[in-house]
Amino acid sequence: DGGITQxxxxxxxxxxxxxxxxxxxxxxxxxxxxxxxDPGQGLRLIYYSQIVNDFQKGDIAEGYSVSREKKESFPLTxxxxxxxxxxxxLCASSTPGQGLRETQYFGPGTRLLVL
Amino acid sequence: ExxxxxxxxxxxxxxxxxxxxxxxxxxxxxxxxxxxxDPGKSLESLFVLLSNGAVKQEGRLMASLDTKAxxxxxxxxAAVHDLSATYFCAVDMGAEYGNKLVFGAGTILRVKS
Numbered sequence: 282d283g284g285i286t287q288x289x290x291x292x293x294x295x296x297x298x299x300x301x302x303x304x305x306x307x308x309x310x311x312x313x314x315x316x317x318x319d320p321g322q323g324l325r326l327i328y329y330s331q332i333v334n335d336f337q338k339g340d341i342a343e344g345y346s347v348s349r350e351k352k353e354s355f356p357l358t359x360x361x362x363x364x365x366x367x368x369x370x371l372c373a374s375s376t377p378g379q380g381l382r383e384t385q386y387f388g389p390g391t392r393l394l395v396l
Numbered sequence: 397e398x399x400x401x402x403x404x405x406x407x408x409x410x411x412x413x414x415x416x417x418x419x420x421x422x423x424x425x426x427x428x429x430x431x432x433x434d435p436g437k438s439l440e441s442l443f444v445l446l447s448n449g450a451v452k453q454e455g456r457l458m459a460s461l462d463t464k465a466x467x468x469x470x471x472x473x474a475a476v477h478d479l480s481a482t483y484f485c486a487v488d489m490g491a492e493y494g495n496k497l498v499f500g501a502g503t504i505l506r507v508k509s
Contacts, residue, residue: 312495323400323484323499324439331494339496371438375495384429385486385497387439 285388304372313355402500419485427488
């Protein structure tokens with residue numbers, strides 16, 4: 282089955298700790314995205330990558346880092362510089378330029394909580 | 397900066413009634429998405445609207461796009477309880493910006509029996 286997987290489902294972070302959220306897709310999509318969702322709000326873009334070994338900052342990139350070494354994978358690291366990391370993190374992927382197939386598909390999400 | 401505004405933000409309606417959710421956006425785009433989110437879950441794609449005048453229907457939901465007015469609507473016909481969820485519209489910034497999406501705040505829909 283093609284799809285996007287995220288792990289873990291729940292993640293607990295201690296003060297000053299860096300944590301990494303995993304996102305993998307087997308849809309052969311070129312573009313991948315990380316969004317953050319706070320309770321009762323819409324999604325905000327953290328980082329995105331249109332191609333392997335390249336990525337751009339989104340609207341709220343401070344305190345986060347990413348890598349895109351493989352087409353299938355786009356991990357997100359929440360660093361200790363992110364002072365308010367508690368949120369629901371969603372990874373998405375798409376293949377731009379494919380018309381109706383251009384929809385961004387979302388993974389199941391990771392809920393990050395600070396201890 | 398692109399702004400996307402949805403209204404209403406909260407909608408409580410009786411089963412069998414009709415209602416419309418509105419999505420206004422501030423700059424030019426010819427691509428808009430509607431997503432559904434159930435509590436604690438991820439986003440499910442409902443509609444992709446690709447051009448001015450596009451209309452898509454799936455069951456009791458119908459979405460339309462007017463790019464000149466920078467307005468999309470999601471119309472609910474004869475609501476049923478299963479439609480209770482949060483609905484988001486999202487506007488595509490275009491290839492120049494990596495096709496990143498800017499989301500509205502969401503409309504929480506509660507359908508009462």
